[in-house]
Amino acid sequence: MDHFNYKDGQLHAEDVPLSRIAAEVGTPVYVYSAATLTRHFGLFRQALDWTDHLVCFAVKANSNLAVLKLMADQGAGMDVVSGGEYARAKAAGVPGERIVFSGVGKTVSEMRQAIEGGIRQFNIESEPEMRALSALAVSMGAEVPVAIRVNPDVDAKTHEKIATGKSENKFGIPIAKSRQVYAEAAALPGLKVVGIDVHIGSQLTDLDPYRAAYAKVADLTRALRADGHDITRLDLGGGLGIPYRRDNNAPPLPIEYGQVIRDAVGDLGCEIEIEPGRNIVGNAGVLLSSVIYVKEGEGRDFLIVDAAMNDLLRPAMYGAHHDIVPVREAALGAELRPFDVVGPVCESGDTFQKGTQLPSVAAGDLIAFRSAGAYGAVMASEYNSRPLVPEVLVSGDHFAVIRARPTFEEMLSRDTIPEWL
Template sequence: MHHFTYRQGVGGGSILHAEDVSLADLAASVGTPFYCYSTATLERHYRVFADAFEGADAEICFSVKANSNLGVLATLARLGAGMDVVSEGELRRVLAAGVQPERIAFSGVGKTADEMAFALEEGIFAFNVESEPELRTLSETASALGLSARIALRVNPDVDAQTHHKIATGKAENKFGVPYGEALALYRLAAALPGVDPRGVHMHIGSQITDLAPFRNAFALLKQLVDELRSNSFAIDFVNLGGGLGVPYRSDQPAPPLPAEYGKLVRDTVGDLGCKLLFEPGRLIAANAGILVSRVLYVKRGEPKTFTVVDAAMNDLIRPTLYEAYHEIWPVAEPAPGAPMITSDVVGPVCETGDYLALDRALPELRSGDLIAVMTAGAYGAVLASQYNSRLLVPEVLVAGDRYAVTRPRPHYGDMLAAERLPDWLKPERRA
């Protein structure tokens, strides 16, 4: 569910709104393209997931890599969310958004010693350790600071998440985690090393998972490992079950399982461990809470194809190109019943054949100047944006009721150029 709906506009006709804010008015004020996030949707999705674990000792750690906008992070922090980070930059963002360090978990296969030191000094809850070399580096770093790092080893269960191969993380050939069969030996090593305290187990098998069976298989293995570790005198008191529950990108396909169904599965498989439960939902909370608004530049009619050229491009939303992802596209001005439809590719201005938002999409006939909304763009949208073709990063807007705020302004070209430096020998000579 989301809070983007058509409402009667000024002067007649229905206009797509973000909560109580007209997207047409927002486009006139902010310019296009821009990302827009709905506070009401973020809050609802967080609460629905949290409610699935009511009564349990659970920490909902939003996966910051899905959406690192400060306004989004602060909105979730006010609801009591913890955060899952994968870099020092993300850690600094969540601290700036008001998240308490003891509610932060640090994931990722390539943490540096400097990142570890910063996180240790801030007092985060735990590190999810992904390899023996990382374990040794963390031990050395913590010992040098006179601190102790609470850790969970991320264990790779070799479970197929049945998702896109680029977002599967729980197979043996994926770079994530330590092999299941080596886990006990690595826990023994962790117990022998100074500066680390092995108290948890972490398992995350992928993203956009639309079937509960892979979770069931992975959690059964996790429970088996916790039982084995405890029988070997390890005091395991928390488990991190990762994230990955999918969201509906298409209204014409069956919806993924609900958080309540996922919550029941968790209780059935690991609910009797007596552990604190950590979760890392990202897409589930943010995806349908955000859209990308763009304006039609031209409609280019070719012999085999029609192209609707818009001012948003693959550098703004790379998911269709990177993952062959499908995003619904809604005209901001609601089409009249029976409005003529055309099939076209919705493409951007970037000089790449792969620069598209939709292929062979049936849409109401659009004209230059019309606005469109690319739906379900709140996760892995703005965070993956770039300045390819020297295009400016697009602004991000947070809506709450009838209010809105630009939480990341559109930069100027001068800002982009000022971030770089010419060597002295290449500086242009000043003319007299």
């Protein structure tokens, strides 16, 4: 469920017509619904209300400070994968004890930043990282809590570029050697082993891969406890999918996901951490765009819009689908025709959809890319020297610009021409 609906023939975000935002802010522009964000976060918290838990929002899905502040005010923790994301979480008011630091390539400077600013735990991805963190902690006179990310070799049956739990993926330590690695971690100074971390991928629409992975985590917990480790936390990752196509069967609900967790590890007495991102913010956002031209081609018609692959990279990068809808509601029974919806960037890959069925549209009309709240603005760039797309947050009948569109002058000011040129 989201809060983007037609009212009086116009698509609204909550009680704000998208046409009003387009008129005042311009297009392209990302628009987020605060009501949808808080509702989706609440569903995950409810799904784990049977145990001690922390729902950590995956900052990589959407790192806007206003979104993070909204999540933090709901009691969310944060899952970060860089020093920049850590800084954003802190700037949004999230205390260090609610921040989990993940990621395969943590640098010593990032580790120091998190130790100095406070951290709930580091999720260790490799033995070299573990040894580097130990040496740093000792040099700082600190003891830092750690969980070790194990790779369970479970196929999440998702896109190859977002699968993380198979043996060929770069993430985590093979589960077969995890007891050996935990033994080394326990012996290293400056580290306090507190738990196990696992994450098998993103956009999962089937619960069976979770069942398989969490069964392995449960067995490992018992084995590690038998080895003398005090395992008190299980970080079970995120990755639950969303319905990018409204005509498809809906993915599992958070409450169903929570029951899978309870069945697999509920008897272990561990605090549960999960790291949803897409499922909280994906359907809480749309990318609003204007039609520049309707172009008749050879055997196909093109809808050329002012949004481009630098604004929404997922279709070009993953072949991902986003439902595209007109902001002005089509009349009942209106004739539909196929369009290739494309952007203005000088790449053939700047194509959002081919043959998508839309009612009659004209230059200046508004369209919306649904389910664009996750991995949209965070992956945007200034390719073709196009300014970064702005972001807007809606709450009820009002909205605020939470990231402004840079001017050309602001873009150019970041470059420096050497004196000798």
